[in-house]
Amino acid sequence: MAPRPLSRRAFLRSALGAGVAAAVGGAALIARRIAIAAPTPSPLSPHARGGERGGVARYALIIDTTRCVGCGACVKACNIRNNLPGGKSYIRIFPRGGELDRWFLPVQCQHCANPPCAHVCPTRATYRRSDGVVLINEKRCVGCKYCEVACPYQARTFDEKRGVVDKCWLCLDDVLAGGEPACVQACVLGARLFGRQDDPNSEVARLISSGEAKPLHPEFGTQPSVLYYIV
Amino acid sequence: MGQTAWGWLTVIYLFLGGLGAGAFLTAAFFELSGWRYERDYSPTCLTGATVSGPMVALGSLLLIFDLGAGKLQPWRILHMFTHFRSVMTWGIWILSIFIPLGLIYGLLELIEVEPFIRGLAQAWLRPKVRSCRRLVAIVGSIFAVGTAVHTGVLISAVGPAVPLWSQPLLPFLPVPLLPVLFLILAISTGLGLSFDLTATIALRGIHEQTRSLRSVQVRIMSLIRIILISLETVLITLLFISALNAGGAAAESARLVLYGSFSVVFWVGVVLIGLVCPFLIYAYVIGVGHQPLLLGLISGLGVMIAGLSLRYLIIAAGIPAFL
Numbered sequence: 001m002a003p004r005p006l007s008r009r010a011f012l013r014s015a016l017g018a019g020v021a022a023a024v025g026g027a028a029l030i031a032r033r034i035a036i037a038a039p040t041p042s043p044l045s046p047h048a049r050g051g052e053r054g055g056v057a058r059y060a061l062i063i064d065t066t067r068c069v070g071c072g073a074c075v076k077a078c079n080i081r082n083n084l085p086g087g088k089s090y091i092r093i094f095p096r097g098g099e100l101d102r103w104f105l106p107v108q109c110q111h112c113a114n115p116p117c118a119h120v121c122p123t124r125a126t127y128r129r130s131d132g133v134v135l136i137n138e139k140r141c142v143g144c145k146y147c148e149v150a151c152p153y154q155a156r157t158f159d160e161k162r163g164v165v166d167k168c169w170l171c172l173d174d175v176l177a178g179g180e181p182a183c184v185q186a187c188v189l190g191a192r193l194f195g196r197q198d199d200p201n202s203e204v205a206r207l208i209s210s211g212e213a214k215p216l217h218p219e220f221g222t223q224p225s226v227l228y229y230i231v
Numbered sequence: 232m233g234q235t236a237w238g239w240l241t242v243i244y245l246f247l248g249g250l251g252a253g254a255f256l257t258a259a260f261f262e263l264s265g266w267r268y269e270r271d272y273s274p275t276c277l278t279g280a281t282v283s284g285p286m287v288a289l290g291s292l293l294l295i296f297d298l299g300a301g302k303l304q305p306w307r308i309l310h311m312f313t314h315f316r317s318v319m320t321w322g323i324w325i326l327s328i329f330i331p332l333g334l335i336y337g338l339l340e341l342i343e344v345e346p347f348i349r350g351l352a353q354a355w356l357r358p359k360v361r362s363c364r365r366l367v368a369i370v371g372s373i374f375a376v377g378t379a380v381h382t383g384v385l386i387s388a389v390g391p392a393v394p395l396w397s398q399p400l401l402p403f404l405p406v407p408l409l410p411v412l413f414l415i416l417a418i419s420t421g422l423g424l425s426f427d428l429t430a431t432i433a434l435r436g437i438h439e440q441t442r443s444l445r446s447v448q449v450r451i452m453s454l455i456r457i458i459l460i461s462l463e464t465v466l467i468t469l470l471f472i473s474a475l476n477a478g479g480a481a482a483e484s485a486r487l488v489l490y491g492s493f494s495v496v497f498w499v500g501v502v503l504i505g506l507v508c509p510f511l512i513y514a515y516v517i518g519v520g521h522q523p524l525l526l527g528l529i530s531g532l533g534v535m536i537a538g539l540s541l542r543y544l545i546i547a548a549g550i551p552a553f554l
Binding site: 107116119120121122123124125138140141142143144145146148149150151152153154158159160162163164165216217219220221 | 297
């Protein structure tokens with residue numbers, strides 16, 4: 001049988017396909033132009049290039065307990081940034097050691113890769129973003145406090161007024177705009193280091209890969225994004 | 232001190248959930264074994280069946296009152312049906328199925344004694360009441376066990392956060408202990424309410440001359456109760472031994488209960504009133520073959536007090552692993 005001549009329908013289809021491909025290609029080229037023309041995004045921004053996975057950020061916060069003196073500036077900054085009423089905070093500072101070897105352990109949401117809070121939440125209000133930040137969708141939260149009980153770091157608080165659970169969100173809007181969380185900005189001693197662990201050139205990635213920054217209670221199996229440098 | 236997110240309200244709804252489930256199981260047992268028809272144990276069935284649905288419904292209502300935003304904006308509760316990884320979602324499903332079954336079971340029992348409900352029932356239903364009741368008893372029992380077990384699963388599922396709650400059944404068996412303990416507590420308290428209290432009080436009238444409940448069934452039930460109390464004793468012992476061995480927050484919780492600030496509630500409320508007294512009473516009943524009114528009241532109330540106290544202790548003494 002002789003090859004069938006191109007039918008009218010098939011011809012139209014391929015012509016249309018070619019047209020669409022050309023349009024998409026053109027748009028991509030223009031978009032590239034614009035991207036090149038735009039100012040270079042901050043290295044912390046999720047759209048910044050240079051990360052292993054070409055742009056999907058994976059944040060990490062490293063707390064250096066050898067520098068922390070327990071001054072509470074991070075707590076203050078966090079309370080102001082998040083409009084928290086007095087007596088409530090997303091960060092708690094635990095004095096550790098004895099009289100002579102006193103050191104301080106600041107604890108907040110550890111943004112776990114395997115978050116027990118998200119597993120027990122019946123409404124899926126608590127969830128983990130692909131950049132590692134664990135958030136609460138306050139529109140879904142019913143305030144059962146199951147996550148508060150299940151968090152092994154006791155990092156969650158209950159907002160009596162709104163009836164929802166509340167916690168550190170790594171000041172995500174600042175971070176996405178290229179900034180740092182309020183606690184990191186406030187720490188005058190530089191005990192807090194924030195960065196992208198997917199970027200191999202970053203300081204956080206170096207500290208994590210060298211094993212100097214370690215998770216708190218690794219036996220919980222939570223794989224936190226907040227790590228500690230404890231001697 | 233223990234965790235503070237869950238308080239008295241949680242204790243009460245866990246207790247009511249267990250009591251309602253246990254009452255259902257008691258009624259279903261008497262129904263399916265046929266004892267309800269052999270001897271006049273219909274008061275046990277009547278109480279067990281009518282109480283189960285409302286008890287669990289009341290518990291669920293308290294659970295809703297314990298919510299934050301869910302109480303103010305109840306439509307949010309619908310979200311709780313959606314996350315199948317969460318054991319609380321399983322619980323919501325089990326409760327939503329068990330409560331209607333319990334209420335239907337109660338109505339099928341009330342048809343026997345209440346002329347008004349008998350009048351409401353259609354003519355075609357009346358001859359089928361017995362088979363309907365058996366069907367509801369069988370299906371409902373599955374969900375009653377689910378409800379009772381779930382009260383333990385809910386709190387043991389928090390895992391490493393509260394070590395007392397996630398102690399294993401045996402050191403080499405990674406099954407949490409609390410669901411098993413709470414199932415046995417539920418059956419115990421359900422029997423305490425619908426057999427010890429109701430049957431002894433109701434049958435006092437039937438056996439006016441002896442003022443006591445006398446039958447083979449009483450002996451069998453007492454034997455079952457002795458087995459349940461022994462199991463409870465073993466499980467409570469295992470729980471605290473394993474908590475003490477685990478060290479850290481688990482051991483701290485165990486010390487709080489055994490000789491800390493909760494020791495009076497534990498040794499008096501649970502051990503003396505809930506285990507020792509009922510044990511002696513049931514042993515006596517097996518010996519003499521009848522259950523006097525007063526002893527029925529003491530044992531029935533005793534196991535219920537123990538069920539409430541033990542749940543309170545476990546919730547209140549749950550010290551978080553990290554503080």
